[in-house]
Amino acid sequence: MEKDISRDIAELPALNKAQLLPIWRRNFDDDPPPKLRKELMVPILAYRMQEKAFGGLSHGARKQLREIAQSLGPGRRSDPDAVSSIRSGTRLIRRWGGEVHEVSVSDAGFEYRGKQYGSLSKIAREITGTRWSGPLFFGTRKAAK
DSSP: OHHHHHHHHHHGGGSOHHHHHHHHHHHHSSOOOTTOOHHHHHHHHHHHHHHHHHOOOOHHHHHHHHHHHHHHOTTOOOOHHHHTOOOTTOEEEEEETTEEEEEEEETTEEEETTEEESOHHHHHHHHHSSOOOHHHHTTSSOOOO
């Protein structure tokens, strides 16, 4: 069964929207939103197919996501520190100016080229020579619209 799912998911990107519609209906028992683009249909379908084959999120994970969503409330933004917290041991890699820059995350802060830093922004400034948001520069947080 795993091979069938893998094969079916691998074939999704090659299908056009008209070919994806019956697959969508089989997996969701409903039509997709009318303006949903094919580029978004494919990963949604892939996730749903895996979810049906192997199971979805655990009850605990669903509960935690619900609590996070409720804590945000309508019109509120998440805490940027909570979103951008990065686990110790993580390596952040960014190509800039023809060079690859690697930052190691530790409990004490960030290490870049053998030197300790308290923030990613200081490292981003050292790399670029201009003021940058470190989390944005290293892709750990998305820019506000």
